[in-house]
Amino acid sequence: GDSVTQMEGPVTLSEEAFLTINCTYTATGYPSLFWYVQYPGEGLQLLLKATKADDKGSNKGFEATYRKETTSFHLEKGSVQVSDSAVYFCALSDKGSNTGNQFYFGTGTSLTVIP
Amino acid sequence: KAGVTQTPRYLIKTRGQQVTLSCSPISGHRSVSWYQQTPGQGLQFLFEYFSETQRNKGNFPGRFSGRQFSNSRSEMNVSTLELGDSALYLCASSLVRGTGSDTQYFGPGTRLTVL
Numbered sequence: 001g002d003s004v005t006q007m008e009g010p011v012t013l014s015e016e017a018f019l020t021i022n023c024t025y026t027a028t029g030y031p032s033l034f035w036y037v038q039y040p041g042e043g044l045q046l047l048l049k050a051t052k053a054d055d056k057g058s059n060k061g062f063e064a065t066y067r068k069e070t071t072s073f074h075l076e077k078g079s080v081q082v083s084d085s086a087v088y089f090c091a092l093s094d095k096g097s098n099t100g101n102q103f104y105f106g107t108g109t110s111l112t113v114i115p
Numbered sequence: 116k117a118g119v120t121q122t123p124r125y126l127i128k129t130r131g132q133q134v135t136l137s138c139s140p141i142s143g144h145r146s147v148s149w150y151q152q153t154p155g156q157g158l159q160f161l162f163e164y165f166s167e168t169q170r171n172k173g174n175f176p177g178r179f180s181g182r183q184f185s186n187s188r189s190e191m192n193v194s195t196l197e198l199g200d201s202a203l204y205l206c207a208s209s210l211v212r213g214t215g216s217d218t219q220y221f222g223p224g225t226r227l228t229v230l
Contacts, residue, residue: 043205043221101146101211102171105158
């Protein structure tokens with residue numbers, strides 16, 4: 001079945017450090033891939049997405065490239081800020097499967113950025 | 116455009132009681148999904164509704180149920196509450212045309228505490 005495996009946290013970085021959060025997936029059809037972010041006490045917000053192989057999603061300095069050959073969608077940011085402290089979720093939605101709009105989420109990676 | 120709204124935001128119940136949570140999707144969105152989020156289990160899929168029909172269901176006991184109305188608003192009900200039902204319940208809506216998949220947009224969640 002479909003699944004997402006995400007880098008375990010927590011991750012602690014100094015401000016302006018480079019961020020990578022690894023995400024790999026297993027899918028039976030043609031997945032779209034997503035990164036969501038959750039700030040304390042809030043719901044999940046869409047950060048970026050990619051709908052086909054080699055697409056790059058980007059938003060607020062974050063980037064992720066859909067790599068079909070390695071079944072990966074790693075999240076990167078060149079210079080993190082304190083305000084980026086949150087929990088990040090990788091997710092997939094498999095358009096080719098017969099499961100409607102079901103999403104599969106990773107376990108989440110907690111990021112803390114210290115000044 | 117207004118986002119996904121969930122009511123109430125906070126609830127305190129006692130074991131054995133039942134509870135109903137409400138979700139209003141983004142205008143025009145026809146798919147509503149529900150998730151349970153706990154520190155130990157992460158994000159777990161409950162069910163998805165599309166055009167008033169349950170299209171997908173996660174691995175939860177029958178005490179968890181839901182429905183969707185003709186205006187796409189959705190409710191979920193939990194009967195005979197247990198301590199382990201304490202969680203953040205998240206609702207997400209999607210535009211979804213037909214059988215395809217689409218981005219999910221999340222509400223702020225309802226924090227349920229069972230005493």
